[in-house]
Amino acid sequence: MGKVRKVVHLTTVHHPLDPRIFYKECSSLDKAGYDVTLIAPESPDLQLERQNEISILPLKKYKNRFVSMVFSTIEAYKKAKKLNADFYHFHDPELLPVAWLLKKKSNVVVYDIHEDYETGIVTRSYLNRPLRVFISKCYKLIEKLLSGNMELCLAEKYYQEKYPRGKCILNYPLLNPELLKNDELNEDFENKLLYTGNLTKDRGALLHASLPKVDEKVSVFLFGRCSKGLAEEMFQVAGEKQTQLFVEGVDRYVPKQELDKSYVSQRWLAGLALFPPSDHYKKKELTKFFEYMTAGIPVLCSDFPVWKEFINKYQCGLTVNPQNESDIKEAIDFLRRNPMKAKEFGNNGRKAVLEELNWEKEEKKLLDWYSQIGSKNNV
Structure with a gap:
């Protein structure tokens, strides 16, 4: 032996x-x-x-x-x-x-x-x-x-x-059976957007917090460690729409099992990664992309060239200028008005994960x- x-x-x-x-x-x-x-x-x-x-x-x-x-x-x-x-x-x-x-x-x-x-x-x-x-x-x-x-x-x-x-x-990502069986996607998407992962300003925390004001129909749910000070600042950014902002993970670690449950807890309209321009992130393929894709959730992210190329290659979502509110609202509207296309984006993402990623x-x-x-x- x-x-x-x-x-x-x-x-x-x-x-x-x-x-x-x-x-x-x-x-x-x-x-x-x-x-x-x-x-x-x-x-x-x-x-x-x-x-x-x-x-x-x-x-x-x-x-x-x-x-x-x-x-x-x-x-x-x-x-x-x-x-x-x-x-x-x-x-x-x-x-x-x-x-x-x-x-x-x-x-x-x-x-x-x-x-x-x-x-x-x-x-x-x-x-x-x-x-x-x-x-x-x-x-x-x-x-x-x-x-x-x-x-x-x-x-x-x-x-x-x-x-x-x-x-x-x-x-x-690991091929998580619980996420992969989240395959009952249909046209009944809710006006809910998901973000998973640590929350910091350079990862778009304030941009995500502003989305209920950009589109008054949506609620935004964020799962990941977030400092208390940043959470307070995010609710200030949301202003009168702060009841449509949910931050799970203020000053605490969010276990993997809790993150996994978040992916299948709602009929998410999209998974978010609206990061401000940054040399640190512009070439990264974010782990959250793959996790959204595994769960069949369309991706809505910044239009950095590498990210845009990735999303276009797998036809798994939409990219927008993170500093252009009308661009963001138009993308959210598109997903809302085209549920079958949103479902197609989700299915394409899952297929890519199963076969390759x-x-x-x-x-x-x-x-x-x-x-x-x-x-x-x-x-």
């Missing part, structure tokens, strides 16, 4: 039940026979969803972001080193020094790049812009110096422009890649 290879996933930033980390990568490796441990911030939500043999080692949480970057990183290193793993797979740029220290000739270290951090740092509102630009440039240099002997795992296709040697393991295909790529890089490093 062959050796059971040990894998340690590390994050000091992401929730321990992050869908990509826990439900996709860790779970796929666990099912394939690897001994999987996840080192991640402590959370009471772990009691909500435990379905496999993955060991989770919690890290102490700190309220201060910068204190956390120091002490959680040190704790993560100590716990990871003790495990003496064959594979270390980390998910945050601040863990680059830890990963560099963990790398030996007898193991594999994988840097899982979830974001375009170089442009992402520039969008951080809690720092002034000159400092953000400076940190972004420093990050790029440090990343290049420290990651030279690491394997790179890319969550987005376009990241390969910056990391040509990286392996694309795309963040496509799903984690089951990415899982095979992940396992084949692990086998390949393990052999290359004699693990």
Whole structure:
């Protein structure tokens, strides 16, 4: 019987039940026979969803972001080193020094790049812009110096422009039976719009909050972590229409099961991704696209060229200028007046996910890649 290879996933930033980390990568490796441990911030939500043999080692949480970057990183290193793993797979740029220290000739270290951090740092509102630009440039240099002997795992296709040697393991959705059986779509759509995922201004929180004023018939439901301050600002934006705005996730984590239920809880007119123009998001294929598509929900998103090309390719929704209210209202009106076309968009999206855009295909790529890089490093 062959050796059971040990894998340690590390994050000091992401929730321990992050869908990509826990439900996709860790779970796929666990099912394939690897001994999987996840080192991640402590959370009471772990009691909500435990379905496999993955060991989770919690890290102490700190309220201060910068204190956390120091002490959680040190704790993560100590716990990871003790495990003496064959594979270390980390998910945050601040863990680059830890990963560099963990790398030996007898193991594999994988840097899982979830974001375009170089442009992402520039969008951080809690720092002034000159400092953000400076940190972004420093990050790029440090990343290049420290990651030279690491394997790179890319969550987005376009990241390969910056990391040509990286392996694309795309963040496509799990084929969720509950969403896939949501196939009783008919012309009885309600005037309800859905958004799922974390809520921030650069992800269109204020644009989404304004929609009941743009089209007085619609109600907007948003499921995802949202700071209390931002939620209050969103209700101010909605003004007299704030009774048509629903925010589920104020100052709390929204479990995956709750998100999944949201997709099938209503006859959604569309799934939203009206993001303001941003270098950070304009080339990303958002995970929420695929989840809306899985549930047969038409997508209504910003008309960034890459997004527009994606929506046109799969004929799964509409794109609009996010800064043009009449453009947005016209698109909502079109879906409302053309229920059979809306149903067609939903069916097209689901078909694309079933045939092409799903984690089951990415899982095979992940396992084949692990086998390949393990052999290359004699693990």
